[in-house]
Amino acid sequence: MTYLVNQVRTVPTGLRKVLFVNWPIALLLTAVACVGFLMLTSVAGGEVDRWAERQMKVFAVGFLLMLAVAMVPIWFWRSISGLAYLFAFGMLIVVETSGVVRMGAQRWVDLGVTVFQPSELMKITLVMALAAYYDWLPLQKTSRPLWVIPPVLLTLVPTALVLKQPDLGTAILLLAGGGLVMFCAGVSWWYFVAVIAGGLGLIYAVFASRGTDWQLIKDYQFRRIDTFLDPSSDPLGAGYNITQSKIALGSGGWTGKGFMQGTQSRLNFLPEKHTDFIFTTLAEEFGMVGGMSLLVLYGLIVFFCVLSASQNKDRFGALLTLGIAATLFLFFAVNMSMVMGLAPVVGVPLPLVSFGGTAMLVLLAAFGLVQSAHVHRPMTR
């Protein structure tokens, strides 16, 4: 075990671990969540109990979960990475066969007490599995084609399953998340250049398949892409979301219209205003100052993760930290691009801000892993 090579005794034990938690990250996560509570209150027209209250409870539970995960030594998490991956994979299969269909997509598993989205879990377990793989793999083999195949399969198989649900947003996140971990692990640049070239070819193929028997994506997905490319082509139909979202965002100006004064969101012009499009309400009511503030908070989380990873001699911990930071980044980058009209509407929530239990719990648990890696990192002297 690589960890044992380093000096285990320098790792804190018992309750002392709490002092070694990466508090800047914990505080930043709390700050982002608070922005979420504020916005959820706003879009509910001032009603705290509509969404915000439930979100607060989930956050409280999630925060404790994060600390609990942080207290468990990182080598334990490393050892169960494969199992966790297999569990999430199994759940995805279950969804595929007997999942609950909601809003036209089969994404949820009914656990009796609550419904659960295995694809959310998969984003994290994929990162764990890949980190563990590269931790195990000798460095010189990293870029050898044979040793590149397993992580590629680990990424592509769940991606395909999720794409079949269909959930384009999560599929993109899985694919990009897996790729970023492999990049961090040191896989040769050439692979990425080849994949990007291939990806462009695939996009071409997707468009070429349109209207033929072997059409690769669904019609509504094609329409979303059309809408993204030209929202004004269908302002009241499929383009409505993007058009209204851009109007809300743009009309916010420098300082916004004020808390609960956003006309677009309060008058229901905005779609999905408490979930995927919550950023537009923030940008409308608090303007560019508010939007940039949230962006800076996210950026600081990523920064502290990279800082933590760079100080970590443990390969698994460092990769895990970078992978989870990349996942967080992908979440908010795709979401913000989407609401600003830079990307098609793919249904990616804004992490910690959008209303949604599973996503929040999973993300906080993932940051528990980041904390665990931080707490248990081998100190360099």
Place this chain on the structure above:
Amino acid sequence: MRRPPKETEQAAGLVTRRGVVLGGLQLGFMGLLGLRMRQMQVTEADSYRLLAEENRINMRLIPPSRGIIYDRHGIAIAQNAQNYRVIIVREDVEDVDETIAKVRRLVDIEDRQIERALREMNRRSPFVPITLADQLSWDDIAELSINAPALPGITPDVGLSREYPLGVDFAHIVGYVGPVSDRDLAQLQTPDLLLQIPEFQIGKIGVETKLESRLRGKAGTRRIEVNAGGRVMRELSRDDYTPGQDLQLTIDHGLQNYAQARLSTESAGSVVIDVETGDLVAMASAPSFDPNLFVRGISSKDYDGLRNNDYKPLFNKTVQGVYPPGSTFKMMTGLAALRAGVIGPGERVWCPGHMTVGRRRFHCWKRGGHGWMNLDDAITQSCDVYFYEAAQRVGIDKLAELCHEFGLGERHDLPLSAIEEGLIPTTKWKARMRDEPWLPGDTLNSAIGQGFVLSSPLQLAVMAARLATGREVKPRLVKSADGLELPVADMPPLNISSSQLRMIQKAMWNVSNGRRGTARRSRIVAEGLEMAGKTGTSQVRNITAAERARGVTRNDQLPWNRRDHGLFVAFAPYDKPKYAIATIVEHGGGGSSAAAPPSRDILLYALYGDVPPLEAYPEDQRERISAMHEEMDIRPRLKPETKPSRA
């Protein structure tokens, strides 16, 4: 598997390098997001803000209150009455059918209205208020209000709707309003947005439509905030409407009522004009109809009843009806001959009872003839042959010229529907319209107001007024608008010597008062109020030679619609003319028996300003007149409640 520390160091270094590279890429992308935000929220903020406002703000029109129409004394003829309605909002109602059934248990609503409301409900969003029933009584509203807690979604409401308190009296003058039809919209070049408001009403006929632009007013606007579903969230600002202008007509409501009542049993029309100002003080057209029926939406049964009535209640006989003026036209013929100097003031013409022109024989109404006739005799006794001779001498074109000077064949510009121009024939007219030469016989027919000549009671009243004053009296119907008196038109003297005019006036006095006058029975005996008039009887059928040989069939033996029209024109008082009148009684028989008596009575009302005292009537008629007044449905004169000018 153990790894040498060197490899571990190397691996950590690689991860750190890649992590920093990735962090840098992420930072770069975040910078891109920041730039995009800046572009949208700072550079293009104004255009997005405009779009957001457009999304959010809707303009709604506030319909203005329609101008009120008063009579010359400030009595409301057309006003805005409160209209009690029941409004239903679908989304507030649990079970629409059950709720409507409950409402119907309290208030009587027709099936037709319910069906219309249900149709409307299915078309509109659930939050749009729909009128379930209107024109309800106060009791109905009270009943509903008491039960309001048990009827969620049902609201009693009050709106404004047009009302004509004087009912039938002003139906033809003021007209009525109704909902905007597609035809109305098609006719307008610049449609007012107001017309798009459901239930908005515009003038359909009469003053209501001709002075629509004054009466309507200007819509106010409400800027309201709406949500994506179109629901009104709140009012942002309000520009109140400009109410329509109030109008004051020249009509006297009491005289109008009396004239309508006096003529009510006939198919008749009568116009009374103030000769000093041209004010039309009464324009009665009988029978009439209740304009309020049209405002509420007339039933097809009622409408058919009005349309199929032989007496044509929907037809405004005062301006829309044109008739051969008959002998009332003879003053024109006489005056034209006098003015042209083709007949001397005292010159006599022999009346043998007929005149032969070419191969046709033209009869005088008196079979045996009148003997020697001068102008005065001819008018007094209405001798036809005298005027045949006069017309032949003066010629049709000069006669027509004079007629136009006296307002015949002229379209007097009044805010009334379907004003007819009538017809004063000329040689040119016949050549143009009929492509036939003018025949001497045409002149003879025209001389006694038959043949092609057509005129409306309005034109005859104007003629009488001009005969009474020698001035170009111009009729007008609107006395003041928006509280401002409209100036009386300039009335220049006519190109007639006063002595010649006086001859005609004297002859007309003789018609009403002379021993042999055709309207002697309908004289006024009150001193200083004597009337000067002229009877007329116009044929609506041809009298064949055979019929003439066996004796002309008496009017009362003919079916109603083949009887002669009775006409009468007059002015009074003779010494100092104040009012002129023209009356037509369709198929009423002779002018002296059918048209002169009601004309006299109406003129007397105008002169006294109320139901005239019996002393004004010849002694032998007083009992009958008194009985007639007893029987007539005369409304006592009303007192104005408020000043007509807007407070």
